[in-house]
Amino acid sequence: METVISLYAPLERLDNPSEPSLVEQARKGSRAAFGQLYQQYARMVHGILVARIPYSEVEDLVQDVFLLALRRLPGLKDDKAFPGWLSMIARNQAIDYLRRAPKTAELEESMLRQRPPEPEALEVLDTIRALPEAYRETLILRLVEGLTGPEIAEQTGLTPDSVRVNLHRGMKLLREKLEGRSTR
Amino acid sequence: MNEDYLWDKTGEPDPEIQRLEALLDPLGHKAGALPAWPAPRKHWLPVTLALAASLLIIFGAVWMLRVPRGPAWQVTTVQGTPGISRAGKGQSFSTDDKSRIRLDMDDVGEVLVEPNSKMSVVATRPEEQRLSLERGKIHAEIWAPPGRFYVNTPSAQTVDLGCQYTLEVNAKGEGLVRVSVGWVAFENDGRESFIPADAACATRPGKGPGIPYYEDAPQALRDAVNRFDVDADESAAGIILGQARQRDAISLWHLLRRVPPADRGRVYDRLSQFIKTPADVTRDGVVAANPQMIDSLWNALDLGTTSWWRTWKTHAPK
Missing domain, CATH: 2.60.120.1440 (Jelly Rolls)
Known part of the structure; x- marks a missing residue:
């Protein structure tokens, strides 16, 4: 019998009864449920933003994404769609940020308090961010946020097949770019 | 590349991937404070509430009369x-x-x-x-x-x-x-x-x-796809076959379903150079447009199985 695989398969999460419950509880005002959703999806949101906006702005925008999601939650009628819905809010917030952001970033107090990232890490991050969109988000979720392929599929709504292809092709491209950089 | 390790961190670790993980881990999300819960509004007076409710009812009634119902x-x-x-x-x-x-x-x-x-x-x-x-x-x-x-x-x-x-x-x-x-x-x-x-x-x-094409495909292939789509130009099909890269197998799969029977064999031959031909697929079967074999070729593209499309169709509104 042929296995049915959907490219985007949010309905598969029907098997997990706890998730609709968390969304429902958060909708009704449960801070604990909202906190659990935050813990569960913060890395995914963080990764989506890291793929698109200046690294120094990401933490603040993660908070904005969850607050916006909380405000809009009453309008979400299909709890199973929560992960895909949340990831789209994150992508839209990144787009809005880029529309309104000044072209030159200033050093902010929060940046000065943070331990600066390794220069090589930022260089590799820039290399990933220059990859085609389909690959960069998946690779960042895997290499920066530490999610596994199955976790990426579950949280973004992509099917495992799509994530596997994106990881494989993205990693191959990244290796080529990094090798090209080191031989220059 | 160790596919298992890249996929779910099982199997023998790939040294290059491990190095990148260690390098990039500090950039990942670190557990921190939850977003501040929106503060409840405490200063609404009953009169204000009553006034707001009245206004809401009035505006609601007006709105219901002028705006179409439904989602x-x-x-x-x-x-x-x-x-x-x-x-x-x-x-x-x-x-x-x-x-x-x-x-x-x-x-x-x-x-x-x-x-x-x-x-x-x-x-x-x-x-x-x-x-x-x-x-x-x-x-x-x-x-x-x-x-x-x-x-x-x-x-x-x-x-x-x-x-x-x-x-x-x-x-x-x-x-x-x-x-x-x-x-x-x-x-x-x-x-x-x-x-x-x-x-x-x-x-x-x-x-x-x-015919769909990747936007980074050679310009000659993209031009030929355009000509084929407009005129079903046989020479355009030849250019598509000649210009196709591994990634363009998806374009060839669609071409296979568009060309006349006499041309299916050569499209199949070229497609077979890019994919591992499934055991249940034969050249004669593809030339005869056997639907199961065409589906098997799609599955061999490594882009997910054809069944997702059928799953969608099963539930699609008529």
Whole structure:
């Protein structure tokens, strides 16, 4: 019998009864449920933003994404769609940020308090961010946020097949770019 | 590359991937404080509440009388002069050369409508959200389950399979879809094209969906796809075969379903150079357009199985 695989398969999460419950509880005002959703999806949101906006702005925008999601939650009628819905809010917030952001970033107090990232890490991050969109988000979720392929599929709504292809092709491209950089 | 380790961190660790993980880990999300919970409003006086409730009832009654009932897209003006605030079933609207609007529906997604576009809302049922784009350009970001969001164009309908894409229709009714995330299907009278991220596909009145191609494909291949779609030009098919890269196997698979029987063999031969031909597929069977074998070839493209498409069709609204 042929296995049915959907490219985007949010309905598969029907098997997990706890998730609709968390969304429902958060909708009704449960801070604990909202906190659990935050813990569960913060890395995914963080990764989506890291793929698109200046690294120094990401933490603040993660908070904005969850607050916006909380405000809009009453309008979400299909709890199973929560992960895909949340990831789209994150992508839209990144787009809005880029529309309104000044072209030159200033050093902010929060940046000065943070331990600066390794220069090589930022260089590799820039290399990933220059990859085609389909690959960069998946690779960042895997290499920066530490999610596994199955976790990426579950949280973004992509099917495992799509994530596997994106990881494989993205990693191959990244290796080529990094090798090209080191031989220059 | 250790595929298992890249996929789920099992198997023998790949040293290069481990090095990148260690290097990039400090950039990842670190558990911190939850976002501040919105503060409750404590200073509302009963009189204020009563006044607000009265106003709400009055405005609600007026609103119910003037606005069509049922689910609707919320409309936000991004640029230009606001025209409408919501768009329900049967409503048509357009943007002028200075206007852009955003359609939003929480369970479905967002659609940015560019200037000089003309659209209408065809259906707003939970299982079928359908817009029509007569001309112009839209950007769709959809989070509804696959197969619930459709856009009609003069020559084909797009079926969202969970994705972000741009769709434009020119004055001749010719359409072009460009996918940035996920998949889109183009369909018209049984003619189908499946378009993945980073790919594009044209559709033309009287001909329907063309052959999808990756946007980084050689220009000669893209030109040949255009010629083949318009004229079914046999020499164009030859150029597509000659210019195709490994990644363009998806274009060859679609070409296989478009060429006359006499040409199927050579398309199959070229496609077989890029994929591991499944054991249940024979050249003669493909030339005879055996549907199971065509499906098996798709599955060998490593882009997911054909069954997702059938799954969508099973549940699709008629």
